[in-house]
Amino acid sequence: MIVPARILALLRKEIAELARNRAALLPVVFVALITTALPFFIAVATPRISGHPLSHDADLVHALTKVSGELPGIDRLSAEAAVQAFIFSRFLVMTLLVPVTGAITFAGHSLIGEKIGKSLEPLLATPITTTELLLAKVAGAMIPSLAIMMCTTIVYMIGVAALAEPGVLRALLSLKTALLVLGLGPITSCLALQVGVLVSARVNDPRTAQQFGALFILPLTGLFMAQMSGVFVLTVSTGLLVFGGLFGAWILLLFIGVKLFRREAILTRWK
Amino acid sequence: MIAARHLSRRFGDRTAVEDVTFDVKAGEIFGLLGPNGAGKTTTLRMIAGLIAPTSGDASVAGVPLTSRTIDRVRQHVGFLTEAPGLWERLSVRMNLLTYARLHQVTDPAAAVTSALERFGLADRADSMAVELSKGMKQRVALARTLLHNPPVVLLDEPTSGLDPHSARIVRDMVLGLRQQGHAIIISTHNLDEAERVADRVGVLRRRFLAVATPGELRHRLFGTRVRITLTEDAAPFAGVAAAAGATDIKVAGRDMLTFAIEDVDAGTPAVVRALVLAGASILSVRNDDRPLEEVYLALVEDDSPGELAS
Numbered sequence: 024m025i026v027p028a029r030i031l032a033l034l035r036k037e038i039a040e041l042a043r044n045r046a047a048l049l050p051v052v053f054v055a056l057i058t059t060a061l062p063f064f065i066a067v068a069t070p071r072i073s074g075h076p077l078s079h080d081a082d083l084v085h086a087l088t089k090v091s092g093e094l095p096g097i098d099r100l101s102a103e104a105a106v107q108a109f110i111f112s113r114f115l116v117m118t119l120l121v122p123v124t125g126a127i128t129f130a131g132h133s134l135i136g137e138k139i140g141k142s143l144e145p146l147l148a149t150p151i152t153t154t155e156l157l158l159a160k161v162a163g164a165m166i167p168s169l170a171i172m173m174c175t176t177i178v179y180m181i182g183v184a185a186l187a188e189p190g191v192l193r194a195l196l197s198l199k200t201a202l203l204v205l206g207l208g209p210i211t212s213c214l215a216l217q218v219g220v221l222v223s224a225r226v227n228d229p230r231t232a233q234q235f236g237a238l239f240i241l242p243l244t245g246l247f248m249a250q251m252s253g254v255f256v257l258t259v260s261t262g263l264l265v266f267g268g269l270f271g272a273w274i275l276l277l278f279i280g281v282k283l284f285r286r287e288a289i290l291t292r293w294k
Numbered sequence: 295m296i297a298a299r300h301l302s303r304r305f306g307d308r309t310a311v312e313d314v315t316f317d318v319k320a321g322e323i324f325g326l327l328g329p330n331g332a333g334k335t336t337t338l339r340m341i342a343g344l345i346a347p348t349s350g351d352a353s354v355a356g357v358p359l360t361s362r363t364i365d366r367v368r369q370h371v372g373f374l375t376e377a378p379g380l381w382e383r384l385s386v387r388m389n390l391l392t393y394a395r396l397h398q399v400t401d402p403a404a405a406v407t408s409a410l411e412r413f414g415l416a417d418r419a420d421s422m423a424v425e426l427s428k429g430m431k432q433r434v435a436l437a438r439t440l441l442h443n444p445p446v447v448l449l450d451e452p453t454s455g456l457d458p459h460s461a462r463i464v465r466d467m468v469l470g471l472r473q474q475g476h477a478i479i480i481s482t483h484n485l486d487e488a489e490r491v492a493d494r495v496g497v498l499r500r501r502f503l504a505v506a507t508p509g510e511l512r513h514r515l516f517g518t519r520v521r522i523t524l525t526e527d528a529a530p531f532a533g534v535a536a537a538a539g540a541t542d543i544k545v546a547g548r549d550m551l552t553f554a555i556e557d558v559d560a561g562t563p564a565v566v567r568a569l570v571l572a573g574a575s576i577l578s579v580r581n582d583d584r585p586l587e588e589v590y591l592a593l594v595e596d597d598s599p600g601e602l603a604s
Contacts, residue, residue: 028395044383140379148344150369290345
């Protein structure tokens with residue numbers, strides 16, 4: 024039986040610890056800044072500095088024609104605004120890197136950090152079950168990661184409203200964006216965290232866990248490249264399909280994590 | 295309160311604990327003695343529900359220790375691990391509050407406030423754990439162990455590395471727990487400490503070499519010895535003592551007779567009477583107890599008196 028009060032107790036401790044260790048947030052904030060600033064540099068700053076509008080780039084225009092149907096009202100935008108909307112919508116995928124980075128940073132330390140600090144044994148001596156422990160550890164890292172991702176998205180949208188051509192923001196405010204930010208972001212983060220926590224429970228070194236978590240950057244980067252080239256278009260239906268697949272994978276990983284988490288081995292073999 | 299029957303634990307080919315049987319009653323302190331790697335921590339972890347025995351049975355506070363009940367067993371146990379294991383970046387209060395919540399104490403905040411006062415930590419409640427001395431950390435860890443008022447308390451090297459003052463505070467707290475009716479197992483290398491606090495001790499070296507009170511162990515290994523201090527030269531009175539039933543008589547210093555005697559309660563007055571009649575002026579009469587350290591070393595170095603286990 025899962026006791027939410029115990030999950031909440033450990034979750035509060037995780038958040039309080041993170042609040043005291045702000046340096047751990049730096050990699051996440053850094054990635055958030057990069058993923059937010061990069062599209063503005065490409066779509067807004069570069070054309071202004073170079074004097075060459077984006078709409079004059081044949082490759083971009085060609086890629087735009089492949090996906091124009093998924094951006095609402097794009098046909099009513101100017102040529103420059105349409106290309107900007109295309110770029111800003113593609114880079115939204117990159118915001119998924121924020122919670123994934125958070126996952127890599129926090130999950131790698133989750134159980135190993137407890138072990139190194141010698142706080143794992145007293146914690147395991149409480150009535151907390153393995154499922155409760157793993158859920159609290161995942162949630163404890165996911166909540167701050169997602170909070171930063173949400174802040175990043177809000178700043179991103181405010182930046183688009185302030186700096187991009189008129190109508191670009193409207194084109195971004197779609198069901199797909201909502202799915203990306205509220206669905207795919209959290210579930211990708213959750214999955215990366217679960218992998219991190221799982222690996223963290225089996226290895227002695229936080230870097231090993233981080234390296235496994237970092238594997239999640241590869242498919243995200245691939246998704247971004249495929250989107251930019253127009254090879255793959257993330258529509259609402261494909262997004263929902265991906266969400267379902269990732270959710271299923273997370274449940275499976277949680278189950279495997281509980282099975283693989285061996286208190287005895289952690290206590291007696293970790294040095 | 296704690297009943298362990300033939301507990302064994304193997305890790306691969308290595309047997310850490312073998313056929314360990316003991317009971318601890320409510321209001322009793324049981325000292326677990328043994329060299330490094332003797333299986334003390336493994337035994338405590340089995341009783342705490344952290345690792346399962348390979349064979350044997352145990353029950354804690356009436357709950358049998360099985361894979362199904364192991365979470366329930368942990369509700370009844372307070373386990374002070376060898377290292378305090380505090381969350382260093384959190385305050386003392388937050389450390390305790392988290393554990394009170396994990397144990398689902400009815401009013402966590404009140405329980406923490408009470409524990410802070412009980413363990414003299416109230417003025418350090420908002421200090422970060424990392425700022426505390428080792429002795430203070432151990433007090434916090436002890437407070438954490440007792441937050442949910444467990445009937446069974448397991449203490450793994452509770453005074454290890456503490457200065458004498460801090461160690462004494464911790465020891466006094468342990469004695470206080472006995473008075474409150476907790477069943478306590480204390481694992482320690484500190485034989486003086488075991489002697490001071492434990493009602494019974496078990497000398498462990500993978501298996502129990504002996505389980506008894508410190509006094510019983512002494513008696514079994516060395517017999518009972520008495521020391522009589524005179525105001526004058528003791529050597530001339532050795533023969534008098536021997537005639538009165540004393541054996542293995544030794545003159546210590548100039549004015550002291552030590553000897554073994556079969557029945558200390560009946561035999562000692564007879565020896566004293568004989569000495570007085572022979573004209574000796576007696577300053578003091580007391581048991582000449584060997585330190586528990588000698589008992590321990592005799593058991594561990596020999597590692598053969600398995601028949602002593604009771």
